[in-house]
Amino acid sequence: MDETSLRAEFDSAVATRPSTPYLVANSVRAGKRLRRRRQIEAAAVSAGMVAVVAVLAPLLSGQFSNASRNGSAAQATVRGQGMAYVLTQINDATSRVTPVRLSTGTAQRPLPVRGVVMALSAAPSGKSVYVFSTPHNYVRNQKNYVTRVNAATSAVGKPVRLRGGLQEIQEVDIGPGSRYAYAIEFGTWPGSKDGTRALVAINLATGAQRALVDPASSFAITPNGRMGFALRLGQDVIPVDLATGTVLAPSKVPGMAMAMAVAPSGTTAYVLSDTRTTSSAHRGREWLTPIDAATGAAAKSIQLPPGIGIQQLAIGDNGRTAYLSGGQSVQPVSLPSGHALKPVRLQPILGDYLYNLVIPPRGTTGFAVPLMTWVQPFDLRTGTAESPVSLPSEYGTGYRTVTAPALDQSGDAFYVGATAYSAANVREDALIPIQMSSREPGQPISVAGLPVQVVIAG
């Protein structure tokens, strides 16, 4: 046997490779769990160290006061409006959806929903929440279900079996009248070997599914529900007329489309694009392109200052200002003039933690919410960063945010899922309210399991 014949044998052995259509999808799911576990472990280590310091420091200084025993600062009473539904992960095969009445800050019994919940979405009317679940936390089947929950009473309806579509439902928007849901689904079409991510329309009454845009990475709907926009990451944006279900011609943007947001007025969608390539971490030029929500036509692009490295995009100030979070700052951009305004310098953080943005419909304070133990308010008028607001826990180690924030129905408070650790590394999961006007965190509302998503309705 020589090298050549050995190589030939290897080649012919590998040529019988079986079809593995779920390999990438399963890897992504396993990778997400692994990443979350690592984040939790890292938080546990740092929290444990902080806890030790928190306990030892007062002892050494002889100032072991009631305050240090019972937690740090007194927490404000936050009376939110509506019902929050918190999706939590107990383990790989178990999840829960816990309703929380925001006016009283009390968690109710978890919803009796079939299977493992993949995503939640609230109807635009606020009257219903839809729960998308699968019997097993493994994407080898397509037996997914959608279950309607009455947001006023938390009564759970009969599950509707979804037919067609892909294996994993990742993000969902509910269309006008709650007739259709528009989901970004991930998996493999029947008869295909290649995994994909596609925009799928789900008939909420019958469970029938129909692919609208494939591939598609994210989706946004105008507030009036007439038009939707499917982002094809690294390519362009495709407008979808939701009244007729018609997919329109792509809206061309310079570079590669990376993120988008719809203005609260619903007249314009904004697409962020850049020249970044998948083969290099180098970031090049970045643009913000307005798209007419009625026609899908792209207007003149705004070129952004270099080096922002956008992570999130939000539109505020009655549609006059775009806020782009990236790196260690928030970059406001005046949309009428197309000029970048003074960047908001945030408290530096280690690593590459995602900053979520909370831009309220009214008020003058926005919030940057990194995956840290604090949130940072900033003045929307002057672009000035204020002191970070820490999220204290009874252990004194602080809650670390782990979900995207959700605004309550009044728009005066937002809620974020978070975890804290005791010195003995016991994890405490909670929903944390933040009153935006007073910049104060409220009493944490305990939930069972690691928070994954927070949806507010009612």
Added chain:
Amino acid sequence: MAPREEEFIAFADAASSGLLGTAFLLCGDWHTAEDLTQTTLAKLFASWHRIRDKDAVHAYARRTLLNTYLVDCQRRRRREVLTGDAGWFADRAGAPHDPELRLALADALATLAPRARAVVVLRYWEDLSVDQVAALLGCSPGSVKSQSARSLDKLRQVLGDPGPDTATATELAGNSRGRKKGCNG
């Protein structure tokens, strides 16, 4: 959907087939190979935000796969008795090569220690240079050369093969002097 996740999926779609093949040659059955590849990709996903040089990600993936395989071998050794598993060649009745040779080769490969098997697969399937294999396994190039030569000799003995010509033997044996760190499994 985060841009990084899209980047990862694009990479995984392109690389999973090659990784699966390498994993299969390392472990000898497709089910374990799929598990190894999935574990490798999951680890990569969890660390994706830290990988700055996306051009080097293939090499990073290969190293992760190799480490996963070797750790898996250690765990299996504690709880299983390894047997020669010919299944990975046996189900290919229509393949153009000699079926008896394939079965025998499978048996022979199964007799190699995990790291020796890794050397053979990396050298003759992945077509990596001696230096690249040495870097991956954390041993000296001389170790890789001697390990390659010994592994091929063992394969020939098991297969009853007369052996390579003199030039190949000399080349494979190479210069194993100056070895700093052994490569034995």
